[in-house]
Amino acid sequence: MKQEGLSFFTDTYLTILGLVIFFLFFIGVVVWVNRKNVRDYYNSMQSMPLNDGELSYERK
Amino acid sequence: MNTPSNLIEKIFYDDDIVKKFTLATMIWALAAFLFGLIAALQLAYWPMNGNLEWITFGRLRPLHTNAAIFAFGGNAIFAGIYHSSQRLLKTRLFSDVLSKIHFWGWQLIIVAAAITLPLGYSHGKEYAELEWPIDIAIAAIWVVFAVNFFMTIRQRREKHLYVALWFYIATIITVAVLHIVNSIEIPVSFMKSYPIYAGIQDALVQWWYGHNAVAFFLTTPFLGLMYYYVPKAANRPVYSYRLSIVHFWSLVFLYIWAGPHHLLYTSLPEWAQTLGMIFSLMLWAPSWGGMINGLLTLKGSWHLLRTEPLIKFFVAGVTFYGMATFEGPLLSIKSVSALGHYTDWIIGHVHSGALGWNGFMTFGMIYYLVPRLWRTELYSKKLLENHFWIGLTGILFYYISMVTAGLTQGMMWRAINKDGTLTYPDFIETVVRIVPLYWIRALGGALFLVGFSMMCYNIYKTIQLAPADQKPEAQVVTRSGFDEISKSSHRNLEGMGLAFSILAFLAIAVGSIVEIYPTLSIHKYISADKIQEPYTPLEIAGRDIYIKEGCYVCHSQQIRPIVSEVLRYGKASTIEESMYDHPFQWGSKRTGPDLSREGKKYPNLWHYTHMMDPRSVTQKSIMPNYPWLAEKDTDFLILRKKLSVMKTVGVPYENELVANADIHAQKQALEITADLEKNGAPKGLEKKEIIALIAYLQALGQKGKMP
Numbered sequence: 001m002k003q004e005g006l007s008f009f010t011d012t013y014l015t016i017l018g019l020v021i022f023f024l025f026f027i028g029v030v031v032w033v034n035r036k037n038v039r040d041y042y043n044s045m046q047s048m049p050l051n052d053g054e055l056s057y058e059r060k
Numbered sequence: 061m062n063t064p065s066n067l068i069e070k071i072f073y074d075d076d077i078v079k080k081f082t083l084a085t086m087i088w089a090l091a092a093f094l095f096g097l098i099a100a101l102q103l104a105y106w107p108m109n110g111n112l113e114w115i116t117f118g119r120l121r122p123l124h125t126n127a128a129i130f131a132f133g134g135n136a137i138f139a140g141i142y143h144s145s146q147r148l149l150k151t152r153l154f155s156d157v158l159s160k161i162h163f164w165g166w167q168l169i170i171v172a173a174a175i176t177l178p179l180g181y182s183h184g185k186e187y188a189e190l191e192w193p194i195d196i197a198i199a200a201i202w203v204v205f206a207v208n209f210f211m212t213i214r215q216r217r218e219k220h221l222y223v224a225l226w227f228y229i230a231t232i233i234t235v236a237v238l239h240i241v242n243s244i245e246i247p248v249s250f251m252k253s254y255p256i257y258a259g260i261q262d263a264l265v266q267w268w269y270g271h272n273a274v275a276f277f278l279t280t281p282f283l284g285l286m287y288y289y290v291p292k293a294a295n296r297p298v299y300s301y302r303l304s305i306v307h308f309w310s311l312v313f314l315y316i317w318a319g320p321h322h323l324l325y326t327s328l329p330e331w332a333q334t335l336g337m338i339f340s341l342m343l344w345a346p347s348w349g350g351m352i353n354g355l356l357t358l359k360g361s362w363h364l365l366r367t368e369p370l371i372k373f374f375v376a377g378v379t380f381y382g383m384a385t386f387e388g389p390l391l392s393i394k395s396v397s398a399l400g401h402y403t404d405w406i407i408g409h410v411h412s413g414a415l416g417w418n419g420f421m422t423f424g425m426i427y428y429l430v431p432r433l434w435r436t437e438l439y440s441k442k443l444l445e446n447h448f449w450i451g452l453t454g455i456l457f458y459y460i461s462m463v464t465a466g467l468t469q470g471m472m473w474r475a476i477n478k479d480g481t482l483t484y485p486d487f488i489e490t491v492v493r494i495v496p497l498y499w500i501r502a503l504g505g506a507l508f509l510v511g512f513s514m515m516c517y518n519i520y521k522t523i524q525l526a527p528a529d530q531k532p533e534a535q536v537v538t539r540s541g542f543d544e545i546s547k548s549s550h551r552n553l554e555g556m557g558l559a560f561s562i563l564a565f566l567a568i569a570v571g572s573i574v575e576i577y578p579t580l581s582i583h584k585y586i587s588a589d590k591i592q593e594p595y596t597p598l599e600i601a602g603r604d605i606y607i608k609e610g611c612y613v614c615h616s617q618q619i620r621p622i623v624s625e626v627l628r629y630g631k632a633s634t635i636e637e638s639m640y641d642h643p644f645q646w647g648s649k650r651t652g653p654d655l656s657r658e659g660k661k662y663p664n665l666w667h668y669t670h671m672m673d674p675r676s677v678t679q680k681s682i683m684p685n686y687p688w689l690a691e692k693d694t695d696f697l698i699l700r701k702k703l704s705v706m707k708t709v710g711v712p713y714e715n716e717l718v719a720n721a722d723i724h725a726q727k728q729a730l731e732i733t734a735d736l737e738k739n740g741a742p743k744g745l746e747k748k749e750i751i752a753l754i755a756y757l758q759a760l761g762q763k764g765k766m767p
Contacts, residue, residue: 022313
């Protein structure tokens with residue numbers, strides 16, 4: 001039964017390729033966001049939506 | 061670009077276009093919700109189509125989904141993107157003319173869809189039903205949007221691109237790629253075309269498109285909006301900017317692979333199914349990372365729920381995002397999919413995302429935007445509060461009833477007695493059991509609509525009471541972020557937007573290529589001894605009626621290799637059986653039974669009687685009557701052109717058959733009519749659509765050369 005199931009499982013290299021590409025990519029992103037000296041940069045980035053001076057209005 | 065950074069400039073944002081898109085969102089939302097409610101009532105009570113072909117379920121359902129996704133969702137994201145991008149980039153939109161073309165072009169496309177879908181002009185591919193002239197218009201307007209957006213980025217005064225903009229960029233690029241690749245088709249006539257893909261190719265491309273329409277039309281742009289409007293409403297920055305970056309890249313990279321989870325246990329090659337399942341499971345992580353990031357942004361601001369009730373919509377919306385993205389990977393596990401696929405569970409899942417996530421995020425955004433755009437305050441917070449609770453109750457009714465219906469029906473389909481026979485061999489038994497739940501679903505939809513009506517009134521009064529003087533106010537802006545670059549690096553970093561866009565494109569290209577490329581050479585997967593006979597000309601005519609009436613909306617043509625399914629419908633479907641299907645018609649829902657081996661199961665007269673009144677052969681059937689099929693004539697002459705296009709896309713028709721397609725079809729029609737008349741059907745049907753449809757239905761599963 002197991003063998004029967006596995007016989008349909010062709011082209012496994014594509015599955016493995018997909019996984020490896022993503023894994024390397026993910027590690028890359030994690031390393032990149034945690035690189036040195038970025039704390040200030042991220043602090044300024046995250047406050048960006050709040051700096052556009054948009055007000056709330058009251059009905060006249 | 062040479063302006064020094066200390067220069068203070070006064071500019072005007074283009075809020076007029078944001079107002080337009082906001083109002084369009086409201087109008088189309090009403091249409092989409094109303095179509096949905098009528099469709100829901102039709103499933104509970106079949107005569108609700110009023111015997112009108114234009115609003116019969118098979119045509120209404122595509123109208124509802126297209127209206128919800130592209131009209132309601134589309135206008136909402138355009139409003140949000142145009143509003144937030146100007147402020148994040150500190151510049152007016154690139155071109156007022158392009159903005160206007162974008163707006164009116166999109167509304168025109170929606171109107172065209174609203175006319176052609178009820179008339180039955182359809183590709184027969186879910187969420188991509190619109191015919192080729194409209195497909196071209198969509199591509200053109202999308203390019204206008206892209207040019208307007210990227211040129212706005214180019215002339216920005218803020219060097220750094222906030223994460224919301226990343227999500228917008230990924231959306232624009234990916235939707236363009238998806239739409240164009242999935243819409244490659246060859247026209248037969250002004251409103252008819254056939255896709256170049258067939259069978260498993262078409263299935264894979266379609267669900268690569270279909271799933272990523274959810275991912276890149278209903279998820280990434282709304283996440284961008286979340287990263288902008290939730291911090292705005294809570295007046296505090298996003299919980300973790302680092303997390304938002306990991307969220308973005310993981311999500312964009314992973315989502316594109318997940319499409320095949322719509323095709324588990326089908327005849328799609330196993331490796332593609334496995335990829336689809338594994339990548340869907342991996343999506344759990346970034347999706348929940350994003351949800352947590354959104355919710356924790358409100359940490360310390362929960363008291364605002366009392367004074368700013370619109371935040372409730374964001375909290376519920378993000379929570380529904382978390383729920384739907386938890387359930388999605390769960391449903392992608394093959395054994396769970398075996399139970400849930402083709403049932404109403406999927407419908408429930410989709411609506412927790414569409415109503416809860418897209419709906420509530422949009423409502424929150426509009427409640428935030430309208431008072432600011434019209435420089436007033438919201439007419440009534442009390443009404444907003446009522447809208448929220450009534451809408452939430454509606455979604456819960458909808459979701460719970462559909463999951464219950466799905467599980468009930470799924471369990472009934474697979475129930476097997478000790479002697480190895482099906483416990484519920486009659487499909488209709490499993491339908492009748494869940495009809496009460498269809499009523500509850502309709503009630504849920506009605507509540508959602510009631511809540512939305514309150515919103516319409518609230519927004520109307522807000523705008524009505526706004527000050528008459530709406531002259532635009534100047535914004536004071538300075539350029540920022542450009543200095544640091546000239547100090548530390550060279551000018552080419554100016555092109556960060558471009559570099560970023562290319563990276564995002566690469567992230568989605570990897571998955572697309574690895575998945576789609578191998579199936580382009582379909583012959584690799586086909587055994588020569590199982591090659592099929594192509595459909596006859598009359599069967600092609602019947603197939604097009606099948607597509608026109610949207611039969612695929614309720615009937616699948618794909619038997620999975622699952623014991624109960626093989627017992628009910630016959631041997632599992634093979635790759636070869638759909639190798640000439642342009643487009644494939646595997647379907648995704650079984651409101652009625654699977655049809656892939658329907659051919660020769662019943663006599664012609666059964667089909668005639670069934671289409672005229674399904675209840676005369678299947679008591680309590682919820683399928684509508686199709687009397688117009690016996691009234692309308694089949695267009696025989698166009699079959700020459702149809703077969704010639706089919707031949708172009710690779711179906712091996714003889715030249716003689718193509719040249720005389722109409723004659724062959726008429727001959728076959730006479731044979732079927734003679735048989736019908738012999739058995740007591742009315743005379744004079746030979747030219748009618750019903751005959752072509754019967755020819756097609758009788759051919760299903762009968763085209764194999766094997767014994």
